[in-house]
Amino acid sequence: MTSPLALLPTRDEAVFSLKCFGSATLALYLAYAMGLPRPFWAMMTAYIVAQPWSGAVRSRAFYRLCGTFAGSAATIFLIPRLSHSPELTVLAMAGWVGLCLYVSLLDRTPRSYLFMLAGYTAALVGFPSVSDPFTVFDVGLARVEEISLGIVCAALVHSLVLPRGIAPAVMDRLDAIIRDAGTWITDTLAARAPADRDKARRTFASDLTQLRVMSMHVPYDTGNIRWTSRALHRMQDSLAALTPVVSAVEDRLAALRADGTPLPAPVAALLADIETWVAQGTHADPERAIALRARLRQQMPAVDSRSAWRDLLLTSLLARLHNLVDGYADSLRLRRRIQAGLAGLPTRHTRRGPGANQGLHRDHGLALLSGMAAVIAIVACCVFWIGTAWTNGATAATMAAIFSSFFAAQDNPTPSIMGFLRYTLYSVPLSALYLLGILPALHSFEMLALALFPTLFVLGVLIARPQHFGKAMPLLFGVLGSLALQDTNTSDLVSYLDITMAQVAGVGLAALVASLIRTVSADWAARRLQGANWRELSTLAAAADAPTGHGYALRMLDRVGLLLPRLAFTVRPDDALRDLRIGREIVTLQRARRQLPMTRAALAPVLATLARHFGDRSSARSLARHPRLLPDIDRALAAVGASTGSIPGRLRAAVALVGIRRGLYPDAPAYRHGQGPESAALETTP
Template sequence: MNSQTLLRMRFACKLTFAILGALVFGFYLQLETPRWSAMTAAIVAAGPALVAGGEPFAGAIRHRGILRVIGTFIGCIAAIAIIMTFARAPALMLLVCCLWAGFCTWWSTVVRVENSYAFGLAGYTALIIVVLSSSNVVEAPQFAVERCSEIVVGICAAIFADLIFSPRSIKKDIDRAVDQLMLDQFMLIKLSVNQAEKEEMDKAWNTLVKSSTAINAMRGSLMMESSRWQRVNRRLKALHSISLGMITQACETYIIMQTTPELVPEGIKQRVNEPVENLQDVRKRMKQLRQIAATIPTDTIALPLYSWIGSGSRALLMIKGIHTNSSISSTENNVLSGEVVVKPASAEMHHAMINGLRTFVSSAIGCLLWLWTGWTSGAGCIVIIAVITSLAMRTPNPRMMAVDFMVGMLAAIPIGSLFYMVILPWTQQSLFLLCLSLGIFIFVIGIEVQKRRLGVLGLLVGCINILVLSNPMTFDVTSFLDNATGQAIGCVIALVVLSLIRDKSRDKTGRTLLNRFVSSAVSALTTKAYRRRENHLPALYHQLNQLLVLFPNDIGKYRLALQLIIAHQRLKMAEVPVNEELSAFHKQIRHTADRVVSSQREGKREYYYQRLLKEMGEYQQKLVEYDAPPKVTEPVRRLCNLLHNYQRAFLQ
């Protein structure tokens, strides 16, 4: 039995323990609906495993659990406020609740991905409370308290199971990842100085961008694992920025080599071409490169290559501290506090609006169907619609997630029927037999969910929901089939709405992202010291990752975006002449670039873009008048040419 199989079995045991523990504890506390505790444990534990394609790292389940608690409390407060305001108008109350669910979905699309779960949950939690307490609104506060209690019980069970079954620490994976990151950085600079093929360069920098982003994402899991990793967290954050800077410097070196190859000294080229197999070899080569760079005039070496050597030395210093988790030295502290990282703004406003509209329309259709037909399982249908549309929107393919839930809910009908009509009646007198029968089923699901089987997560949630586990149980087959059918119909409605309301915001988001790159490049034109300390690279590469997701096969967009990132870094380092006239002109250019990004109409956007080109041309003339050095005029000229040559890409 290999290690991967053992890991999968361990997580399956963890999932089984979490769900059964939540169920038994719910029975012990005599909760009204203990199945909500079991369902919470299932979603909190199985969700990260489905995303990761295996056992999630320590901290992932706790992070998801905390977000679920936050989202539940926000949703409960919103539900009580809606009921208190619109209790005398039930139809209007449901409509407002659907609007709240749509707003929360919009909100979850705008915020960072790792926090979106809480806001999506806040939307459908309010809808659950309003719908299920609509027959007796007086009991809504009590229902909200019970809902929160059940959620907390399920989350505690999931976290306890995560602690019992030896959670997998992410620290060793981080140590391996940062070592490989430096090896990949050395390979990229080697390709740059040797003028490799464009396809090979594209592959190398794309891999590095993804690796840097993945390492930065690991910080959250590491901090959820233990507070003793605070120093490692600070170093990882700094390493992320340094790594992105090294990628930019290596790519700019590649561009400079095409016109002035003499700016790469032969001694540096020889050292870069020597093989490196591990981090120790990288340290040795970097020491040799620093010695060579210190002995030659700075005007005989390309500035980005010179900067790359310095950045590589700082990265090695951070990696050493990451491995040892030692105290932060004064040298490290200077690196850690050197720049202010600028957070990226969302470019998915139109996409977020579509997501909110989808959630509102689908849940409103479910409410109308319920009010019109008086269907006893209409409430369950509405809940499933809200759950799917709220959680699916932040995934890369919402329609596929809806299909996954639909397949799972359809499969839950025969499997749930087997449990409800055959297995559970036999185990009514024994809690042990009940846990044994459910445990075998959950264990198998725990194995399959790590393989990302279609419909597995929906099957688990659907079965727990329609079994209506209580003590004692009543076996009403008609009611069971009605609930199971309601779940399936809710999935179908959600899928139909997702298919009919199509998201055509991809091109709009892509254009906004490219215009943001232009705005960032122009924003580097400043003489203000505090603005020069701002580090835009993490935000720029975050937007570059969004382009990679939106246009996986459009390499032209990536190259254009990368050239704008390079232009931003070069202009940021340029020693622009300090005077009032240029400072005022910088402010005017930045304002025009911002209007290009914010303009919604095509004609207005083209007007401001042409105005930006005109102002950039005038700015070039002013630099000549003030005798600016070539290190300033050359990157400005390259940016102007870029804006002229790619007008169509930025405007259409």
């Protein structure tokens, strides 16, 4: 049972709610003072852009302002030119919303808000002007002014009045990721229960994707953390690159321990020392990595024509431990550099990392499907509106555009849309009370603010609580949306009920179309994510040269994070992690063949067959492994061992080939120079 004290707002919740109310009231006052026709749009906008962190408010405000201008400009351009044909106007407006939603879903950063706003702002401005296209400029200008007032007031108040920086949340997330990485590494080195390792690595992948999205707000923050954004992105890249490395170490240790033969004593001691160092977390000394790397190099077996399979496995293990120590030490150094930047100390220049969304998965097909669903919902509303000459049909079309956009990123948006609709309906008595009972009795702005304060303060506190956000925001949207959509000076019961019915019809139709067209199962989405990873691997293998940076690893790791909440039975997160590991090995092999020109004839067939293998899988032509892949890998291993080329090149190529062989054929007979594997092992599927 919930304690009564738990219902009381905390200090942070109360301050956030008061800042929201203050910025919204300021925006409402200025809108009234300027004589704008729908002043409550300014108030509602101030609440929509509100976020707990001042940097998130500023970034959201900036993108909403840009989106509002873009959407209004598109409307002012389209409506007068198509005024002779309502059908063309509807198709153009619906197409614009669908296009903007498509681009928004591809972006997957806070910048996506700009494109979404550009879409449904056009609907907000354009549909009420369809019947009178000559007023579109005035309506568009008024909406831009009202919404801009709300945006500017929210940004100013949240930035100047007790601003709450994002730095503590980012640093807590960073430390949690380092802790999760350390737990996964130590569990792997100590051969702890597989369930413990699985939990740590899945938490690590999920947290890293959340941090990448959260850090997009960092450049807009009011504190010193905004000067560390490059180091923060670089640290995310370094942590992401650890994922396939730790997975490879886990796999090699399992292979070496499978027959019960103990590891060489110096290697076992090294594992214990690395485990102790990593277990220190953020307090670990990154300079300790120098000594650990030197010891790893001393234990590295030579790669030559006499190398046995166990020697190659040990070489691969030590090479990946070297990468692990490097990556973990680099993350610790960057963590300290970020901490120094927060304290105001000058930091060394950090090279620019990948673009904001280079490391995020893009699903063009699902984005296109979402855009089409929005277009169909809008057109259906408009057909009914025009066919029946419904007075408030424009409101229904606008609501269809907004709610087709709000939840489009979800596999099944219908429950969220219906949940929003349910709590919006719960707000109807309250909004009717304000619109028809309280507001007509008020004769000063001060009384209006006092009348609104109790409701908005409570809803502001609930919005600050993640467990109540999904209920409080629809209630707030219902109350302020009803006030914004109507002329509060002339509204009556009939017009109020008509607009409310239009809102319900628009939202309901958006839910209906989403359930028929846009809804996909978690299993289907998971298969699609795995297919995208296979296409990535095919592209890597077919490339003429190795890619620069870790963009491929970031995208694949992002897909691993997206797979986790779907809990699909046919696609296991372990399979996606294996694909990520193979991707790193393909890149290593691409880089090694530049150093071994004499073995290119043996390495080229491996890469070509890998490209065909993953290409066939991504297009669902065949899930079976290519019959020539394992013999090609073994011939390449023999050619690398017999090569007299660069020693680092031989080491890289051997480590990569061992990793690919272990990833695709973990149960195949051990490699023996001069003898191919049994053909019976080639036709199995993983």
